Amino acid sequence: MIARFQHLEREQQGMALGLAAVLLWSTVATAFKLALNVWPLIGVLWLSSTVSLVLFSGVLWHLGLLGRAIRWLRRYWRRAILMGLLNPVVYYFTLFAAYDQLSAQIAQPINYTWAFVLSLMAAIWLKAPIRARDWQGMALGYLGVLVLVLGAQGRLEVTLPGVFLAILSTFFWALYWVVGMRDKRPPLVAMFHHFLIAWPVLTVIMLWQGTDFFRESAGWLPTLYIGLFEMGLAFLFWMTALQRVKNTARVANLIFIAPFLSLIWVSLILHEPILASSPIGLGFILLGQWWQRRKEKLPSPTS
Template identity: 40%
Template structure:
């Protein structure tokens, strides 16, 4: 019981942190381009992870892990954080935060659908039903309830938000086979992705001076979306005797996130967002009733928010 209580504490702390990041994305993007936010947030996250390893006395583990796994670290780092967050932040730049974060929660369903061609898993009837319900929710959000007109609030933004779920789900499917220790692996991913993000910003002329508010926002995103919060969630997963109990906590995040989006950013929460998010969460709940195990366990439950 004590172990489960600690697991709940770590899990709730992670969920609370993830609930703030949609607002943090939008606030930061008022001062930074998506590519700049990826760059500075990745740098902040790498510093956080290196600091954590230093406190734990584990920095010497990095060099041998780098020699053994540099190829995997380069590939994983190029996908996440470099490409995934570039696409996700561009979606947030184009869409209201409430719409982008709601659509992003369909990543769990995307993972099950991708597992069919990638892991040769069979598609269950419940998966098909969950897909229909979830993507109906996306349609409601993207059209702001104007289903018959099929006129999206921002077609490119919706497409990018959905594309980000493909990257995130694919990343975690392949990450399930990763033999690296999770925190060491994540640190190496950021170490390899940082030069890629820097090169992209240099190539596109985005290395000029930026406002301190943007840097502060990027530091927050790096710490609480990409860095420490992952460790909190991982710790919760290790402490709990039932990963399902902790994984279910993630359903609190979108509701808390909507409240923060309203009060911190000032967005009026649209009825279509509430209806669409309700459909998405209902589809995900239906999917969880499926008897087969899902790939890449609840370790990946944040989805990039």
């Protein structure tokens, strides 16, 4: 398989890697619930972050960049601390807490509303005007959230604190990316710095709360999966894909496949009954994102 991949053209490699990242991200909601049903969220976050840190370190070492990345930390330590506390600490704490209180088919689509928050934060950060279509897209997106929540009442696991935490997590994720817009570090180096900074913080919290959960063997596999694939390889695949294609929009559009694939895994593995309101609400969220990103039409020459 690796040999076949190497014989693909650069553009085809980019699309293949982008699709691989999307397929991995589509399994995230299922993996989160499997892990959190057995382990406390600090246990899931500590082990998955540890796996990701080892992965990023290994890739940097393989590329001969590990020493340089450590030296760069001396220069960018302030930014590394800020962003490392945002992600993975605050963001994933909030997201996992939301998944703890919501069914997967509710939490995962709400997480996709981070794109609306990002567009507003980016406009404010860059001192750019907020377009009417940004507000329109947000209205469609949060209408989708309303459909999801109301449709699940009395039929799925859903709480108002859980919905609030899921929406709050989108603000932390968007803030993380906005702050990173002017980051001069290579993405892989930045992720290594952030997880390196976060690891001792997470370790102290974990030791304070206790480590008895490690005895529950059912939590190991999904948590290792989260660290290796969701936090680690999916990010590397996505960043590499964007570097290898000429038109990044082709890769970016693949992300719309993930949430619908996620509903399949949620149904097959978690055995959640997929409500009609779930794909409808998700459809509104993705429609809002499409509307925001749709290119402005140029006026007709005859008008």
